[in-house]
Amino acid sequence: MSTNIVVTEEPQPLRFREYKRWLRVTLYAILLLACQCSATLLGTLYFEKGGKSRWIASFVLSAGFPILLPLLFYSQKHVKSTKHPNNDPPKTKPKPSMICSFYLAFGLMMAAMNLLYTYGISYLPLSTFTLVCTSQLGFNAIFTFFINSQKFTALIFNSIVVLTLSIALIALNTESEDTKHHPKEKQIIGFFCALAASATFSLHHSLLQVYFKEVVKTETLSVVLNMNFYPMLIATFSGLVGLVVSGDWKKLQTEMKEFENGKVSYVMTLVWIAVTWQLAFVGMLGLIFEVSSLFSIVIGNMELSITPILAVMVFGDKIYGVKVIAFLLAIWGFLSYVYQHYLDDQKTKKNISNGPEVSKVEEEN
Template sequence: MAGNEAPILVHHGTTSNQLPLHKFKRWHWWLLVSINIFFLLAGQCAAVLLGRYYYDKGGNSKWLATLVQTAAFPILLVPLLFIPSTLKPSTESTSSSIAVISFIYVILGVVIAGDNMLYSVGLLYLSASTYSLICATQLAFNAIFSYFINSQKFTALIFNSVVVLSLSASLIAVNDDSSGPSGLSKWKYALGFLTTLAASALYSLLLSIMQLTFQKVLKRETFAVVLEMQIYTSVVATCVAIIGLFASGEWRTLHGEMNGFTEGRTSYIMTIIGTAVSWQVCSVGVVGLIFVVSSLFSNVISTLSLALTPIASVIIFHDRMNGVKIIAMLMAIWGFATYIYQNYLDDLKARKLQSEHADGNYQSPSSYC
């Protein structure tokens, strides 16, 4: 993540061989946050566009689209190899048994697979720009889950961010011009909208549960633990997707789908690989921000793709960008900006507290957001 720096621990707890966030320099903390934001935005934007490209050029397998969202998890083993062994999690350092942790990972993996399927169905029936704007509702869902599960505190600016982003997605829902990519029927558009909405709610719940797992079960919030959670849950989700691919019989159509791909077999393979890698890059950013800041902040950053994906969709896929979509996008950007401003105010408060304590007991902005 941040070069050869030691993994960072959030403010919820420490161990003898972990570096607490409040002892980490401010610019180090912001660098780590910035890197994770880049991973999330670049990975999510690329993955959505490649997913839409797959469907537009002849792809039709929902289970394959689900599988590629987690299948590239082996690439996460690479950064894990560069983490010193003294900083890797051990069974002696956690009060929870391996059985309990394994059970949580299995449950999370199964739910992730189901959530990925919902997203795959939504992207099949919606344009990339419409799909991305509907996904903004995940912030509103996460606000609710964070309040009840993670004891998230809200300010007027955060509340404003949630409301504005929710209204932005609502505009898309009532937009009569939001037809699917191939002029699909109204009921298929409605199905795409509802599945994407359900996926956003489930995704938000997952983020809050992951944060709770870090705090209450794993109790070692290092980047090594972040990676291991991502790897193990991805293994389970990938296995579920493979079972679904064979149980549904869609695997029989893949050879013909590849031969019939508009841009050729090579393009088909590269699209699948690129989508898989992009989703893993996005996942590292998502879980990394949960680790460094909070699940709500991670979800807010996800909505920033609303300023990128719709514009890229218009350029690449010639999606229709009518007045309602433009207003929805501007509202989404405003909602994101107000939340970022709240984090800026939190950082100023943290610096003030730091100057007031002679022992340098600095708390990161994550302590307040």
């Protein structure tokens, strides 16, 4: 005698929810790319039109964090209203002191990243700066290998080699004809600051993955928002301390008067830098929540391929032969990285689909 348990087809509402999920993913990706490109262009505009304070520019990168407050309140209210609907016991949570130490560490890391980023974008043409920032992918591959146990594949290795060649070409041509305001020495400083900012960014995301998987062991909307809001608060406070200690706050009125487009334009430029960066972070957080931290990095790095083209259109950056080759190499490295991510995703789906779809219980008399 045998008894078969028949599994019915996937219900339509489940498929509809999946479509809605990927619609949200698409909207988050568009928000991330559009706002990240806009924020980078506005950051360059600030220095192009007469802005001089790196501390002010660094401060506004995180100062827009209050925009996240409505989402934060909503997420916490939603968690309270849906807490243990099935009377399941709560998961063991890490101690508040441990969580606060992570907030502090990530906040200080973010503050350092903001300052390095600001020095890079102030000393380099925008197209050169974004090409240097493509090193994020290479750094991310290295950090995920050592920290997140990500395997090195031929495509990942190819991506690292190609991106390294691209960065080397830029490093050897910092004296190119697109130099406008800064001598070669400052361009070299800008190059290494942009490189260090990229490394810090990749390390931040790798450690963020560890935090979600090993410390809090969840990626709920509330947890993801908390991990962005409180480090942003600490980074903003750190930038404010740097602004006061450096004395740059005293130059604010003078800088505002000397800004080429006027006082209103000066204020609006800084305000929109803060707003667009925070909206970009909302897109990034959405991708982390809906898919993964790694996926958010891959989508975010698409901006590095778009911005050099926008830099030529908006700021008239010159595209000479070496920069074109570096740009094409960066695109090649990026596509290799994305394709490897696609293969990993397909492999994961295949493993799931090959799992037990029908359970059979056989009894023989």
